Amino acid sequence: MADVKRIAVLGAGGLGRNMARLLEQKKEMRLVAVCDKGGYAFDPTGISSAQVEAAAGTTVANIPCIGKTSSDSIADLVALRSEIDGVFLALPNLPNEFLPSVVEKLARGGFQGVMVDALKRTRAVEMMVGLNDLLAASRITCITGAGATPGLLTAAAALAAQSFVEVESVEIYFGVGIANWDAYRATVREDIAHLDGFSVEKVAAMSDAEIEQELEKRNGVLELVNMEHADDVILEMAGIVSRDKVKVGGVVDTRNPRKPVSTTMKLTGVTFEGKRSTHVFTLGDETSMAANVNGTALGYMNAGFWYHARGLYGVFTCADLMPKWPH
Ligand code: NAD
Numbered sequence: 001m002a003d004v005k006r007i008a009v010l011g012a013g014g015l016g017r018n019m020a021r022l023l024e025q026k027k028e029m030r031l032v033a034v035c036d037k038g039g040y041a042f043d044p045t046g047i048s049s050a051q052v053e054a055a056a057g058t059t060v061a062n063i064p065c066i067g068k069t070s071s072d073s074i075a076d077l078v079a080l081r082s083e084i085d086g087v088f089l090a091l092p093n094l095p096n097e098f099l100p101s102v103v104e105k106l107a108r109g110g111f112q113g114v115m116v117d118a119l120k121r122t123r124a125v126e127m128m129v130g131l132n133d134l135l136a137a138s139r140i141t142c143i144t145g146a147g148a149t150p151g152l153l154t155a156a157a158a159l160a161a162q163s164f165v166e167v168e169s170v171e172i173y174f175g176v177g178i179a180n181w182d183a184y185r186a187t188v189r190e191d192i193a194h195l196d197g198f199s200v201e202k203v204a205a206m207s208d209a210e211i212e213q214e215l216e217k218r219n220g221v222l223e224l225v226n227m228e229h230a231d232d233v234i235l236e237m238a239g240i241v242s243r244d245k246v247k248v249g250g251v252v253d254t255r256n257p258r259k260p261v262s263t264t265m266k267l268t269g270v271t272f273e274g275k276r277s278t279h280v281f282t283l284g285d286e287t288s289m290a291a292n293v294n295g296t297a298l299g300y301m302n303a304g305f306w307y308h309a310r311g312l313y314g315v316f317t318c319a320d321l322m323p324k325w326p327h
Helices: 014-024 049-054 073-079 098-108 122-129 132-137 152-163 181-192 200-205 208-217 231-237 289-309
Strands: 005-010 029-036 039-042 067-069 086-089 114-117 141-144 166-177 221-224 246-253 264-270 276-282 314-317
Touching: 005 014, 005 073, 005 289, 014 029, 014 049, 014 181, 014 289, 029 049, 029 073, 029 289, 039 073, 073 098, 086 098, 086 289, 098 114, 098 122, 098 132, 114 289, 122 141, 122 231, 122 314, 132 314, 141 289, 152 166, 152 231, 152 264, 152 276, 152 289, 166 231, 181 200, 181 208, 181 221, 231 246
Parallel strands: 005 029, 005 086, 086 114, 114 141, 141 314, 166 246
Antiparallel strands: 029 039, 039 067, 166 264, 221 246, 264 276
């Protein structure tokens, strides 16, 4: 693997473009490839965030000199596997099995590096974990559920649990504010899928106009309760608490970048002396979704490189490893 890690970002939407900005501030990692539905761009000397940003609203295939139009840009990046050390998956996960199928494609295509996703749904993370044997045999180190929730907040719960001999509950409540839904289409669609009367299949089939109508009905605000979020299965697999004791909800304002509520993770447990207490982890209100998701994903990417170099392959969750802050 190269000294400065060569990163490919799959998906050039809200998260993908912000990942390009974050990577620009890292010396140990360099963005070399990015793709979207219309094609891909590849430059081993590095792709700037300005180049990616200039393609917003169209496709990265339009980036002068390095962009190429393609109807299967993921396959094109698989073909570039020897030029890539790490892959961040910033693609929509609609339907549920889409990202697991992309990971399988990368493994079967001969990629041998590190992969990180910011998957949200319980079922999707279960499918990713089901790929462990294939990925281990392919010499891939994959960290799944490595965004904000699941991700940063789940890892915080795993850390908080250490004070206790029994964990009774984990409650995650998040606030997200974005200026307009257009900036994070997949994220907003996937959140609508959690509302009563909706499903992953249903939102995948809805047009943009129908999504806008749903948002209009709610004044742009989505209130989410008892979400099917993989924080539950991740903490259960880590042996910390059974999934039924993990609750995730939140408020997403799609018309205002200010957070509607602070994001918190509250873990209640009983200590070895028999005392019941609650640890609370609160994110700073000024931190955006992009900062919390992408920062965590890069930390896990860096941890992935560390484990990969030591021959540890397969699928891990955000509660199995600590992220390692990259310079
Ligand atoms: P987006 O809709 O803004 O962008 C998606 C990008 O993927 C676009 O560039 C699109 O062209 C590209 N794309 C779609 N299908 C493709 C295909 N078949 N081949 C190549 N490119 C394709 O998405 P977003 O709002 O940035 O969200 C990305 C993902 O991140 C979502 O799945 C979302 O759930 C997840 N997310 C996770 C967390 C977390 O905390 N875990 C938080 C926010 C978002």
